[in-house]
Amino acid sequence: MSSVSKSELEARGDGASPVASASTPGGRFFNSENSLKLGSLGLLTILAILPVSVFLYSAFVTHPEAGDSIFTFTNFTKNFSTSEVFDASLNTLIIALGTSIFSCLTGVSLAWFHARTDMPFRRPLEALTLIPFFLSSFLGAVAWWALAAPRTGILNRWMIDLFGLSAPPFNIYSMTGIVMVMALFYTPYMYLFTIGSLNRMDPALEESARVCGTGVLRTALRVTIPLSTPAMLSGAVIIFVVSMGVFGVPSLLGPIARISTLSTIIYTKMEEYPLDIGGAAALGSVLMVFTALGLYIQRKIIAPRSYVTVTGKGYRPSRVSLGPWKYVALAINCFYVLLAVILPLGALLLASFNRAWLGGFRWSQLSIYNWAYVLFEYEYAIQATKNSLILGLVGGFITVVLCTFLAMVILRGRNKRLSGAVDYLSTLPIGVPGLIMGMAFLITWIKTPLYGFPMLLLMMAYMTRYLPYGLRTISSVLQSLSSELEESARICGSSFVATIKKITVPLLRPGIFAAYLMLFIMFIRELPVSVLLATEDSAPMAVALYILQENEALGVVAAFALVQTALLLLGTIVFRKLGSMEELSV
Amino acid sequence: MAEVVVKDLVKRFGTETLAVDNVSFTVGEGEFVTLLGPSGCGKTTTLRCIAGLETPDEGDILIADEVFTSSHNGVCLPPEKRRLGMVFQSYAIWPHMSVSENVAYGIQAQGASRAEVNEKVANALELVGLSGLGERNATKLSGGQQQRVSLARALAYNPRVLLFDEPLSNLDAKLRERMRVELANLIKELKLTAIYVTHDQAEAMVMSDRIIVMKDGRIQQEGDPHSTYNEPSNSFVADFIGVTNILEGKAGERENGKGLWVEVPSLESKILCAKGIERDIPAGSDLLVTVRPEYIELGEDGSSDENVLRGQVSDAVYLGQSWDCLVQSGNFELRVHVRGDADIRAGQSVTMNISPSRCVVLSD
Structure with missing residues (x-):
């Protein structure tokens, strides 16, 4: 029955939602509808198009801050020939790639545990897993700075005291540190990207694979995961693009290890003497082009391929029984929560209640x-x-x-x-x-x-x-x-x-x-x-x-x-x- | 006075799709007319044009001599000015309102007093058998009850014409059959004019005074259920409504007062057709003949003069009340329905009689 109504909707084509449509053709309402739309276009032009245009224009003139308007490519040639910008571009790529790969691995596994398996304590863990989504990667960076800074980090202190180490084991001021913090805080995004398609998937798709004689893991790898591939790829591309432009984490954790990214260089050019708006705009426009390109690929190539697995029938909750492996899943999830929620918030909490912080909580300083x-x-x-x-x-x-x-x-x-x-x-x-x-x-x-x-x-x-x-x-x-x-x-x-x-x-x-x-x-x-x-x-x-x-x-x-x-x-x-x-x- | 006139209606979507192609019909006061056809035939678009939810590209729509839509002078009343009632397939019950609030909406829109609203809501709910459920949350009701709310809402403010867009197709089969009869009776009782859209031919047969069969945006046939079933005008209608046999043949001579002889090579026989022969059919021209399976009778040799066929049962499926058989006759497999108490076996040789009045020559 519903298929009939659907094809009729299609046959009705673009007239399917004519709430505002019924009136005289060319009459009064037609005009007011159009004027609303034209008004929205005007507003959006002022809000979005104007600033972005001015910004792009600045990338192509000699001294935008002085009102100069000589067309030039120097902002690009001058900047992109320096090794500083080359290194920063490379760092930006490494951070973006690392973040999307690691958050994809954790995010997808956690989503699969929650949506498809019999892992215990799913309910409370779901809430905990999503907490980093409501915080921010910058907040995470601040917390991990408190945890794992080489000299003052709480974790480092503990490890040294506990095992008598001679040097601090963790150094958050590193590429590894930056990628880890980013991946921890972008994992919930990946989780949310995939959990929808995993939840909506008809269990019969998996059940039929099981009936055909494939085991739990093989079914997950051959059926479940491939079916959610478009959703996952979409998520990974978006996270890649977003982390290319991230400013907070690298600007906090990068400088000591001399790791700069395109965004930190742009910030420096805009904030420190000598001001270089043209250069900042040139770097920014390159970043923007890559962002737009990534999003274009996601929208036009990946998203349209998503498999329709919604059949409109009520699904029985059917879960894969993991056997003893469910405790491994539980351990993985708890470890994630430990790194992304408990340690960061715990460290901040401890530090906030000691007036002078000397790398460890002291009751006497409460x-x-x-x-x-x-x-x-x-x-x-x-x-x-x-x-x-x-x-x-x-x-x-x-x-x-x-x-x-x-x-x-x-x-x-x-x-x-x-x-x-x-x-x-x-x-x-x-x-x-x-x-x-x-x-x-x-x-x-x-x-x-x-x-x-x-x-x-x-x-x-x-x-x-x-x-x-x-x-x-x-x-x-x-x-x-x-x-x-x-x-x-x-x-x-x-x-x-x-x-x-x-x-x-x-x-x-x-x-x-x-x-x-x-x-x-x-x-x-x-x-x-x-x-x-x-x-x-x-x-x-x-x-x-x-x-x-x-x-x-x-x-x-x-x-x-x-x-x-x-x-x-x-x-x-x-x-x-x-x-x-x-x-x-x- | 609620006479609906639809004249030369054309609706295009984009530049290529012609959803409604020159459709004209009228609906008399108190008449129940069904637009019947497969999906994409333009029936829903036609209904939505009448409701004012679509603006037709050409044509006029009048109700009780009031112009609703006219492409000649650019008139197109918005839906709220037409005073129609409409029941949607999805029920379109507003989930943020109670049953009463849903039903009251249209009456309030007319600016009625509070007492009047309450009275009309109570009346409407009683008519559809939902008295006492007014305070319920509408979306917590069952599908059948929701559809009743939707009907009450459309009835409540005395609309000039009721429009139905596949209202029963979301209900389960048993409930659908019961609602058909109930709905048709209620409409008759209230002497309402109704236009009903469906793709379900059984529903159309049970409920309508008149059926308009549509395909590809055009009207194929218009008539009461009996004539639509028994005298389909072309092979689409014959096939869409019910089950049928369609035979290719060549026109032979006319026999005065009896009908037209048609040579059917696949049956290696001639059959006499008494229906669909009013038009001029030149001898020797190719034509199609339709015979419903239940009108083919199994009988003894020599029980009739004309339209006697011999064949062998190739397959027989028992359906309880009847046998659904395939009978090989010549090079053709005829579909034949036989009463359930008959003794039928596959492989059996049978003789068949078809009354000429059951043999209909189609127009295509």
């Missing part, structure tokens, strides 16, 4: 001084906390409203060509790494009055950078809402606007909450966009953490990092509660 200091005394930290809360709550709200509006403009209404253009423009920021988005906003607006309102500028930059994520969350809910729900309201006699108010928005509420939560989290932990754009007064928490880490004792840094962590976890819990209260069985 003190809440650091907490009191960052919460009540330290103006800069307090201001940063306020800034982040404003950005997360207000900025998140404005962004979610914009996302909802854009999702409706894209998915409903009948001018598909304009919808496509809006969709395209609002997806573009995904190809722009955060540091470059911040830089683009800075050089575009620095000489305008808008620069006098740094919080507003930050909000605009966040909104632009994270728009695609919020939009995707809301769109997917809107897509799952049959347009018949809106059509039946129209037939019952309610107008286009009344239908949106009474039917569409209430039904979208879970999606809107989910998007708000995600944006709140992203905004609270945001570093790369802000690091160039924020002023001292407008610095958000991640930037403050970056500055603190350079200037303050570990205890203060740890307490502040935990304040940020608490906000992130609290935000998650509050929104989850609100979200579940509103839960609808759509």
Whole structure:
């Protein structure tokens, strides 16, 4: 039965969601629909196209900061001929490749354990495994710095004391350290990329392989994993691209080992004398081209090949019995949680309660001084906390409203060509790494009055950078809402606007909450966009953490990092509660 | 007064797909008309044009002389101005509202008073047999009950015409059969005008006053269930509705008052056809004849003068109430349905009689 309705939908073609469509051809509503779409295009042009264009333009002129406009390639030739940039490019590639390979290995195994096997304690472990997703790799780097810095690291101290070693065994200031921290914190992304396709997979696909006589492991390797390959590849490519542009981890852990990446060089060129905007823009544009290329490959080549394994039937939960191996799976999962959650948060917690940190926790030094200091005394930290809360709550709200509006403009209404253009423009920021988005906003607006309102500028930059994520969350809910729900309201006699108010928005509420939560989290932990754009007064928490880490004792840094962590976890819990209260069985 | 007129309706999707190709029909007041056809035949698009959910490229739609859509002067009323009721295949029950709120929505949209709303909601729920369930969460109901809510919602504000888009196809078979009868009776009782879209021929037969069979965006045949079944106009209709035998033949001579003789080479025989011969059929022209399996009777030799065929049962499947047989006659395997109490074996030689009034010459 359902196949019939589906093919009819196809036969109906592009007219399948004409909630906004019924009116006089060429009449009044037709125009107002188009003007909404054109307005969205204009807004997106100002938010996204303008800064990125100015940024690209800067890469091709001699002295953009002086207003020079002589076309040149020197920014590229001068920079890419140095061994410094060559090494940095190589490092960027190694970090990106290492991160995506290792997070893919752990993420996929953990997802398989949780979705498909009888590993014990799956429920609590799932929550624990996902915690790093709500933190950030930069926070992870700060924590691992406390754990494994050669002289002061807690782990190193323990090992030396315990085994009487002569030299510290771990050194976080290394390529291995950088890749490990990145991989630990990108594992949940990989996990989330694959768990969906593993959960939706029809167990009959695996059962038939088992009936054919293949064992557990062979079935997993020959059937389950290949079926999720497109989802995995998509995840790996996205993580590769994202880690190419990551700034926080290498800028914290790299300098001592003289490891620089493209993003740290761009930052240096923008922040230190002599200023080299042209050079930074040239490096940035290369980074942006690679990012865009990677995402293009993911979207056009990998994603369309995903196997449709959803058959619409109710699945019986069928799990692979691992036998004694389930304890191995459990051990692997616990080890991950230890490295990504317990050790980092534990180290921060210990350090935050000792006023003077000498590489180990001492009861005699127990003190809440650091907490009191960052919460009540330290103006800069307090201001940063306020800034982040404003950005997360207000900025998140404005962004979610914009996302909802854009999702409706894209998915409903009948001018598909304009919808496509809006969709395209609002997806573009995904190809722009955060540091470059911040830089683009800075050089575009620095000489305008808008620069006098740094919080507003930050909000605009966040909104632009994270728009695609919020939009995707809301769109997917809107897509799952049959347009018949809106059509039946129209037939019952309610107008286009009344239908949106009474039917569409209430039904979208879970999606809107989910998007708000995600944006709140992203905004609270945001570093790369802000690091160039924020002023001292407008610095958000991640930037403050970056500055603190350079200037303050570990205890203060740890307490502040935990304040940020608490906000992130609290935000998650509050929104989850609100979200579940509103839960609808759509 | 609810006479629906659809005239020369054309709807294209993109530049190439012609979803509805020059469709015209009318629906009288209180009539139950079904648009029947396979998926992609344009029946749903036609219905959505009437509802105002699609804007047709050409043609007019009028209800009770009010112009809903006209390509001549660019009129196209939005759906909320048409005062129609529609029941969707997916039920389209709003999950954030209770049963009553769902049903009340359309009445409230008309600006009715609170008391009036309550009364009409109660009436509508009673009509569909859901009295007392008003406060329930609509999506917690069973599929059949949800479809009743959807029907109550469409009935509640006295729409001029009720539109149904495959409303029963998400229900299980038993429930579907019961709902068919119940729904048809309710519509008749309330003297409502209804346009019903389905791909299920049995549903169309049971419920409709008139069936419009569509294929590739065009109307193939229009008529009451009896004539649509017994006198299909072409091989598509004959095959789509029920099971049938289609024979290739050549027109022979007419026998006054009795019918047209058709030479059927595959049967190595001539058969006399009394239906579908009103048009001019030149002798010797190629044509198709259809005979329903249940109209082929097994009998004794010499029990009839015309249309006597001999053959051998090649396969017989027992279905309880009947035998579904294949009978080899000449080079053709005829499908024959025989009553369940008959004694049939594969390999048996049989003689078959077909009444000429059951032999229909098709137009293609």
